[in-house]
Amino acid sequence: MDTVETFSSQSQPNCKAAITKLVLWRLGFPKQVKVKVKTAKKHLVSRACSEPQLCFKSSSRNLLNMLHSLNPHQQQNGGFSFENSRRNAVLESSLLEGAYKAPNPRKTGTTIAGMVYKDGVVLGADTRATDDMVVADKNCMKIHYIAPKIYCCGAGVAADAEMATQMMASNVELHMLNTGRPPLVAMVTRQLKQMLFRYQGHMGSSVIVGGVDVTGAHLYSVYPHGSYDKLPFLTMGSGAAAAVSVFEDRFKPNLELEEAKQLVRDAIAAGIFCDLGSGSNVDLCVITEAGVQFLRGYDKPTAKGQREGQYRYKPGTTAVLTKTETPLSLDVVDESVQLMDTE
């Protein structure tokens, strides 16, 4: 049902108000609108239509250009539309018969940790992704690339962590091109926290950002609602408590590389064994001024048990219910050879 709204004004200030309303209308609510705008000097009349063809004169011509250049579906900057969140809340509360339950997003469970050592930063993560309390992925990657010397561990909702870090990587690249400078860890943290705050905690990803830039080695943690901490060692995820206890016991500033790797490995292993949401292997990422060493599967403290029985099926085990043979009469039209890269 289309409503008819009438904008009318008799004087200059009201004209601006009317035009503002019109601009807003143009932005998001395509309805039938009847517009009548009268300025003090001239009066302009338009007709009711879904796309207003306004004949503005002189000073208002640039406004007309602005109107036409605005796309009604353009996302306004700096705000998240909570329409869907509202709809979800209504669906969950009121539609009891349909028993609407939003699908549970996969969380990573997770233990992630990071610490600053003598020459840079060591980041660590476990590799288990859980779907409620069932393991969905036994060897997923939780340490994500942001910039050549900035990496990010993601915990919480897997999709949110993945998307947030990919967004950061793109933004960092653009920023580097815009400024002509290598990125700062503080810049990544700021963009990440601004994005997460904009989503008011609905993006459920907790993140540890670590890296080396021109000012030195830095480590930040960012929470789903947008707060951040800058500390020499940090842990996040469901296994954070287990991992931080190891750090609190043995952390010292300016450790050597091997000691630092061992400490982070031990912290993640504590999470792997003591937290049900974390498991499988330890991934490490060592970032220094010289470069990055990504140690995927650095340690595998648990191993799958050896099965004693044979469970392979002989060919013919699956029952064939019907068999239809359709001969295809084909002619060779063209023969070509393509070399495959088999190495």
Place this chain on the structure above:
Amino acid sequence: MLSAQGFGGPGKMKEYHYAGAVENRFSPYAFNGGTVLAVAGEDFAIVASDTRLSEGYSIHSRDSPKCYKLTDTTVIGCSGFHGDCLTLTKIIDARLKMYKHSNNKTMTSGAIAAMLSTILYSRRFFPYYVYNIIGGLDEEGKGAVYSFDPVGSYQRDTYKAGGSASAMLQPLLDNQSDSCQNAASQIGFKNMEGVQHLPLTQEKAVQLVKDVFISAAERDVYTGDALRVCVITKDGINEQTIPLRKD
């Protein structure tokens, strides 16, 4: 669900106020995890369980088996809420003693199963949060497995998995073991063609149980640490412990 926070209804946000006293309803139940499995053979029965006791994301104990010996020929596996498991097994032990004193004989597996059903149903409106599986030898010396739901419904089976990883173990058992032990029956290994209908030997059954738990420990977070296998034969009950993944 995150989206429901802060929304009072269509078109408006909930009034934000500092949540001073939050009403957390006390729940009399907790879920302590654990998986139990029982297999009945020609002249033996196996009851196996993992030994991990967990709550939420933490582990209470890595050595808390869920198999409890009732008589020389019966073992029960209980998983679910550990408090109720302990109380239930104490009650069953007491009832077994009472029966022994009044009837001058030990309860048979079938009798224990029937009794357990009535014990569970007596608490129909405040149930024991326990998934039970009884494994033992019946009067003829053949293997018997009885599986229960929390309020006492039970049936005799050839094999049954219960507890947190039951949905992962049961289909594997359906595929690998024999659902019907009647010699006259033509039903064999489910969904497989041309497979020899061999009865399960004791060694093969123990091997199957171990392998099946290895797979369960991979994917279920509540299952792991160690596996306790109790093999019941006319000679008695033999227990073995096999390590599983600890993460």
